[in-house]
Amino acid sequence: DSGVTQTPKHLITATGQRVTLRCSPRSGDLSVYWYQQSLDQGLQFLIQYYNGEERAKGNILERFSAQQFPDLHSELNLSSLELGDSALYFCASSVLAGGGVDEQFFGPGTRLTVL
Amino acid sequence: AQSVTQLGSHVSVSEGALVLLRCNYSSSVPPYLFWYVQYPNQGLQLLLKYTSAATLVKGINGFEAEFKKSETSFHLTKPSAHMSDAAEYFCAVSALSGNTPLVFGKGTRLSVIA
Numbered sequence: 001d002s003g004v005t006q007t008p009k010h011l012i013t014a015t016g017q018r019v020t021l022r023c024s025p026r027s028g029d030l031s032v033y034w035y036q037q038s039l040d041q042g043l044q045f046l047i048q049y050y051n052g053e054e055r056a057k058g059n060i061l062e063r064f065s066a067q068q069f070p071d072l073h074s075e076l077n078l079s080s081l082e083l084g085d086s087a088l089y090f091c092a093s094s095v096l097a098g099g100g101v102d103e104q105f106f107g108p109g110t111r112l113t114v115l
Numbered sequence: 116a117q118s119v120t121q122l123g124s125h126v127s128v129s130e131g132a133l134v135l136l137r138c139n140y141s142s143s144v145p146p147y148l149f150w151y152v153q154y155p156n157q158g159l160q161l162l163l164k165y166t167s168a169a170t171l172v173k174g175i176n177g178f179e180a181e182f183k184k185s186e187t188s189f190h191l192t193k194p195s196a197h198m199s200d201a202a203e204y205f206c207a208v209s210a211l212s213g214n215t216p217l218v219f220g221k222g223t224r225l226s227v228i229a
Contacts, residue, residue, distance in 0.1 A: 002160070043205060105161075106151075106158035
C-alpha cells in the first residue's frame with residue numbers, strides 16, 4: 001500500500017459525459033501528479049500540482065482539467081468524454097516539487113470506461 | 116527532451132533463469148533513471164533508481180540495474196526468476212530540475228514459465 005488513495009476504482013460512463021476522479025496523496029506529500037495509461041499511448045504524464053499550484057503540464061487535453069485543494073487532495077475532471085478517453089488514470093504523490101530525487105508513490109488507479 | 120525505449124514488449128523466461136529487461140534512454144541533461152513494476156490491477160511500485168551515485172543499483176526483490184553512460188542504457192536484471200516476478204515493468208527517466216516529470220517507456224511484460 002503506497003498511501004495514495006484514488007476514488008472511484010472503476011467508472012463507466014457514456015460519450016459526452018463529464019466525470020471527476022479524486023486523489024488523496026500520502027500524508028506530508030505536497031506534489032500530486034496525474035498520469036493516463038492506455039494500450040496505444042502507454043503511460044503518459046498529464047499534469048502536476050505542488051502545494052495547490054500547477055507545476056508542470058504534459059499531454060493533457062483541453063477537455064481535461066485538474067486542481068489541488070488546500071487539504072492537498074486533487075481532482076481530475078474529464079469532460080465531453082470520447083471513446084478514446086477510456087484508460088487507467090493514475091495519481092502519484094511526492095514530498096517535494098519534483099525532479100529526480102523526489103520519489104513518486106502511485107495510487108491503485110481509476111479505470112475509466114467510456115461507452 | 117527525454118525519452119525511453121524498452122526493447123521487447125514481452126519477455127518470457129523459465130523459473131530460475133536470468134531475467135534481463137532492456138532500457139535505453141535519451142536525455143540532454145544528466146538523467147535520473149527508474150524501474151517501476153506494475154502487478155495486475157495495481158499501481159506502479161518503485162523497484163530501484165539511479166541518481167548519479169553508484170552505477171550499479173540494487174533494488175527490491177533481488178533486482179538490480181546498471182547505468183552505462185556510453186551505451187545510454189539502464190538494463191534491469193535478476194539472476195533467478197520467480198513466478199511472483201510476472202508483471203509489467205516500466206523504465207522511466209527524469210532530470211534533476213523540478214519541472215521535469217517522469218517519462219516512461221512503453222513497458223515490458225514479463226512472463227515466468229514453471
